[in-house]
Amino acid sequence: METFIQQLFNGLTVGSIYALVALGYTMVYGILGLINFAHGDVVMIGAMVALSVTRPLVGVLPGPLVLLIGLVVAAVTCMLLGFTIERVAYRPLRKAPRLAPLITAIGISIVLQQLAMIIWGRGYHPVPTLLPGGMHDLLGAQINDLQLLIIATAAVTMVALMLLVNRTRLGRAMRATAENPEIAALMGVNINRVISATFVIGSALAALAGVMVSSHYGIAHYSMGFMLGLKAFTAAVLGGIGNLGGAMLGGILLGVIEALGAGYIGDLTGGVFGSNYQDVFAFIVLIVVLVFRPSGLMGERVSERA
Amino acid sequence: MKRYPQLRMLATIALLLLLPFAVGTMGNAWVRILDFALLYIMLALGLNIVVGFAGLLDLGYIAFYGVGAYTYALLASPQFGVHWPVWLILPLCAAIAGLFGALLGAPTLRLRGDYLAIVTLGFGEIIRIFLNNLNSPVNITNGPQGIASIDPIAVAGVSLSRTLNVFGFEVHGLYLYYYLFAFVALLIVVVSARLQDSRIGRAWVAIREDEVAAKACGINTRNVKLLAFAMGASFGGVAGGLFAGFQGFVSPESFSLLESIMVLCMVVIGGMGHIGGVIFGGLLLAVMPEIFRYSAVPAQQALFGKVVIDPESLRMLLFGLALIVVMLYRPAGLWPEPRHRRELAGKKS
Amino acid sequence: MSCLLEARGISKQFGGVQALQDVSLTINHGEIYGLIGPNGAGKTTFFNVLTGLYARDAGEVSLDGKPLPLGKPHAISIAGFARTFQNIRLFANMTALENVMVGRHARTASGVIGAILRTAAARGEEQAIRRRAEELLHYVGIGDRTHDLARHLSYGDQRRLEIARALATEPRLLALDEPAAGMNASETAALRTLIEGLRADGITILLIEHDVKLVMGLCDRVAVLDYGRKIAEDVPEQVRRNPAVIEAYLGVGVGAA
Numbered sequence: 001m002e003t004f005i006q007q008l009f010n011g012l013t014v015g016s017i018y019a020l021v022a023l024g025y026t027m028v029y030g031i032l033g034l035i036n037f038a039h040g041d042v043v044m045i046g047a048m049v050a051l052s053v054t055r056p057l058v059g060v061l062p063g064p065l066v067l068l069i070g071l072v073v074a075a076v077t078c079m080l081l082g083f084t085i086e087r088v089a090y091r092p093l094r095k096a097p098r099l100a101p102l103i104t105a106i107g108i109s110i111v112l113q114q115l116a117m118i119i120w121g122r123g124y125h126p127v128p129t130l131l132p133g134g135m136h137d138l139l140g141a142q143i144n145d146l147q148l149l150i151i152a153t154a155a156v157t158m159v160a161l162m163l164l165v166n167r168t169r170l171g172r173a174m175r176a177t178a179e180n181p182e183i184a185a186l187m188g189v190n191i192n193r194v195i196s197a198t199f200v201i202g203s204a205l206a207a208l209a210g211v212m213v214s215s216h217y218g219i220a221h222y223s224m225g226f227m228l229g230l231k232a233f234t235a236a237v238l239g240g241i242g243n244l245g246g247a248m249l250g251g252i253l254l255g256v257i258e259a260l261g262a263g264y265i266g267d268l269t270g271g272v273f274g275s276n277y278q279d280v281f282a283f284i285v286l287i288v289v290l291v292f293r294p295s296g297l298m299g300e301r302v303s304e305r306a
Numbered sequence: 307m308k309r310y311p312q313l314r315m316l317a318t319i320a321l322l323l324l325l326p327f328a329v330g331t332m333g334n335a336w337v338r339i340l341d342f343a344l345l346y347i348m349l350a351l352g353l354n355i356v357v358g359f360a361g362l363l364d365l366g367y368i369a370f371y372g373v374g375a376y377t378y379a380l381l382a383s384p385q386f387g388v389h390w391p392v393w394l395i396l397p398l399c400a401a402i403a404g405l406f407g408a409l410l411g412a413p414t415l416r417l418r419g420d421y422l423a424i425v426t427l428g429f430g431e432i433i434r435i436f437l438n439n440l441n442s443p444v445n446i447t448n449g450p451q452g453i454a455s456i457d458p459i460a461v462a463g464v465s466l467s468r469t470l471n472v473f474g475f476e477v478h479g480l481y482l483y484y485y486l487f488a489f490v491a492l493l494i495v496v497v498s499a500r501l502q503d504s505r506i507g508r509a510w511v512a513i514r515e516d517e518v519a520a521k522a523c524g525i526n527t528r529n530v531k532l533l534a535f536a537m538g539a540s541f542g543g544v545a546g547g548l549f550a551g552f553q554g555f556v557s558p559e560s561f562s563l564l565e566s567i568m569v570l571c572m573v574v575i576g577g578m579g580h581i582g583g584v585i586f587g588g589l590l591l592a593v594m595p596e597i598f599r600y601s602a603v604p605a606q607q608a609l610f611g612k613v614v615i616d617p618e619s620l621r622m623l624l625f626g627l628a629l630i631v632v633m634l635y636r637p638a639g640l641w642p643e644p645r646h647r648r649e650l651a652g653k654k655s
Numbered sequence: 656m657s658c659l660l661e662a663r664g665i666s667k668q669f670g671g672v673q674a675l676q677d678v679s680l681t682i683n684h685g686e687i688y689g690l691i692g693p694n695g696a697g698k699t700t701f702f703n704v705l706t707g708l709y710a711r712d713a714g715e716v717s718l719d720g721k722p723l724p725l726g727k728p729h730a731i732s733i734a735g736f737a738r739t740f741q742n743i744r745l746f747a748n749m750t751a752l753e754n755v756m757v758g759r760h761a762r763t764a765s766g767v768i769g770a771i772l773r774t775a776a777a778r779g780e781e782q783a784i785r786r787r788a789e790e791l792l793h794y795v796g797i798g799d800r801t802h803d804l805a806r807h808l809s810y811g812d813q814r815r816l817e818i819a820r821a822l823a824t825e826p827r828l829l830a831l832d833e834p835a836a837g838m839n840a841s842e843t844a845a846l847r848t849l850i851e852g853l854r855a856d857g858i859t860i861l862l863i864e865h866d867v868k869l870v871m872g873l874c875d876r877v878a879v880l881d882y883g884r885k886i887a888e889d890v891p892e893q894v895r896r897n898p899a900v901i902e903a904y905l906g907v908g909v910g911a912a
Contacts, residue, residue: 107629276435277439296421501767505760511748511749515747
């Protein structure tokens with residue numbers, strides 16, 4: 001039982017991070033119908049920038065303040081990056097064949113990884129602990145401040161995003177563009193601005209996720225964004241791509257399933273499969289869900305129009 | 307040239323025969339690169355059936371290459387102590403990979419475009435993870451260490467991995483593999499072209515163009531898509547088998563997502579659905595990074611007097627940039643099917 | 656006259672909207688049967704249920720006494736029930752000829768092996784497919800556009816090409832979804848001649864149309880849908896006089912005044 005609660009919390013922490021990244025995928029997909037392959041690498045850039053900013057400040061300023069500074073700088077960098085990526089690699093291809101922007105996205109992903117490797121090197125970077133490492137005993141499980149902070153911040157961010165999308169002018173323009181860009185344009189929505197805004201917001205979330213994930217695991221690496229991005233995209237599809245609620249649900253679900261799966265797979269299979277199959281879980285769950293619900297958990301059922 | 311198809315064919319064959327010797331003047335390493343390029347061309351042609359003809363985005367294609375490679379490796383290595391002949395294994399590689407293709411397709415073909423993409427990606431990862439971990443409780447794949455000492459391919463009792471003495475000429479094994487690969491690639495080209503111009507190929511393109519209308523034309527889209535998956539996968543399986551024999555060693559890391567993406571890039575950069583373009587894309591993307599590799603160090607030394615950037619990084623960086631630039635300027639690929647080819651071809655006949 | 660298509664009690668709901676309610680009709684061999692109704696009456700929905708694109712909530716359809724495999728568009732096509740689409744769905748990047756050749760798919764059999772080996776049987780079949788497709792293109796009057804890409808054809812020619820493609824499946828019943836939409840008077844007149852020719856060649860036709868004049872002039876019998884129900888079914892002269900139909904088209908206000 002204790003393992004269960006423990007794994008549940010671990011899953012919730014990682015799941016919150018997946019959810020934040022998944023939101024970035026799903027927003028872009030909802031509006032452009034594009035798999036933004038480079039999004040995971042934006043997360044990585046966020047983590048790396050934050051690391052570079054915080055390292056010299058450790059011990060100079062109080063930990064939480066350093067973390068905040070790192071986060072802000074990372075967010076601004078990633079927002080600029082997201083804006084630029086859209087401008088350079090996706091906007092010129094809006095009317096091109098469907099796979100062309102997918103290839104530029106892959107190109108951007110490669111470029112970001114290699115630039116990161118050139119700037120920060122191949123090694124794994126330890127991430128300093130910036131928060132007091134207090135452990136709390138919750139229902140028999142050990143959970144630290146950082147985990148609580150991650151879960152809480154993710155929750156607040158998601159609520160804020162929902163409010164932004166559902167209550168503001170920009171949000172309305174985003175929804176209209178997702179529904180039908182041409183008609184939205186006719187209604188006076190500046191499509192280009194909406195798309196740029198989407199990328200900027202998604203990238204800010206990515207920066208946040210990057211700081212969270214590197215702090216959680218205590219490590220940052222130039223290729224850390226790849227698998228994370230993949231998982232988050234899986235989460236977005238699991239929830240129903242293009243659907244914000246779906247991305248959150250998918251992210252959290254995926255995190256929890258993975259953590260529980262890793263914790264129990266040995267017992268379940270009598271030791272035949274070990275936790276090295278953890279990564280398989282995400283994909284098997286995805287395939288099973290999609291076989292029964294082809295549009296994801298919260299996706300709209302799209303009937304073929306005649 | 308167009309008027310004399312026989313002449314054109316002769317010229318092609320002559321070029322194919324002489325190419326390794328021309329390339330070989332720069333060293334055997336380049337012949338090896340050429341061999342790999344041919345394997346990639348086979349893969350690109352296989353993926354082209356799925357993505358280019360039938361319009362199904364597959365991001366896990368390399369799994370079939372892996373299935374083929376491990377099929378060969380398990381049937382011709384000390385791993386299980388079996389050493390089957392190559393002419394028996396290669397068809398089996400095609401069949402097993404094709405079976406995996408159908409297996410992947412069966413539950414997923416109801417999915418729309420990009421959902422299918424992520425499921426195929428997941429499938430590719432699942433295969434790789436299993437290859438990585440199936441060394442316990444029963445050791446099948448030997449895990450991350452991979453399988454070594456795989457039997458080289460032998461044709462008519464002659465091992466291709468040794469230098470062959472032909473009338474006093476020493477022909478290096480790399481050249482022998484080249485001719486074998488070129489032969490198989492040519493076969494795959496012919497099969498692709500014939501499929502494209504057939505009832506089945508038309509059904510694939512019809513599904514790509516408009517699935518609802520294809521159904522209304524009486525096409526059982528599920529079966530026809532499955533066929534595309536199976537055909538494409540079987541090409542990948544053959545290439546995988548050849549790879550295992552050529553390399554003498556397989557391990558899971560050769561079948562990562564990056565490889566799937568690489569093959570997809572070949573198809574799209576070359577020109578989806580256009581066999582010539584896909585071949586060109588495969589060749590270009592297989593060779594280009596190698597050129598970057600060989601020029602990265604000397605170019606930097608000439609410019610800065612020392613190596614500033616890790617050549618491996620620089621190579622991938624340039625590769626990523628090239629992908630972006632090519633797509634921005636040629637979104638339909640470098641050599642897409644000429645817009646009026648079909649119209650002109652029709653008028654000629 | 657014997658009945659070719661019989662639909663019994665078709666119902667279909669979208670969310671809370673009852674798009675079709677208990678619609679039944681029969682189409683006889685060799686007739687041109689019209690289905691009309693105001694916008695949003697459920698014509699196209701009915702059509703999509705019949706041709707298998709939408710799953711129905713209730714009801715049965717049979718073609719020549721055999722139940723149609725509803726929900727499987729390709730099987731319905733194979734059963735001998737072909738259709739065109741309201742908003743033209745051609746294979747845009749294939750030539751006109753290739754479009755029609757695709758229509759022969761279900762009536763031919765060559766597989767992968769035949770294609771790869773180019774067997775005599777496969778080559779013979781391929782030639783037959785091509786010949787038949789060329790005949791059909793001439794039949795619908797676009798024989799001179801054989802090698803043009805479908806998307807390069809004019810609107811009227813695209814409609815004709817869609818009909819040729821449907822004919823290639825050897826239908827006994829051909830359903831045309833608003834074939835005259837967007838056509839000018841001379842194109843419509845030519846379409847009318849084409850449809851009459853089809854009937855003369857023994858093909859039964861179900862025509863869904865907005866152009867009431869075309870329907871009334873062409874059809875043997877007409878059914879009228881309104882709010883998902885069939886409110887009339889009769890020969891055109893009778894339908895024209897039916898008060899329920901007049902009300903549906905002109906609105907209650909006019910009827911009351």
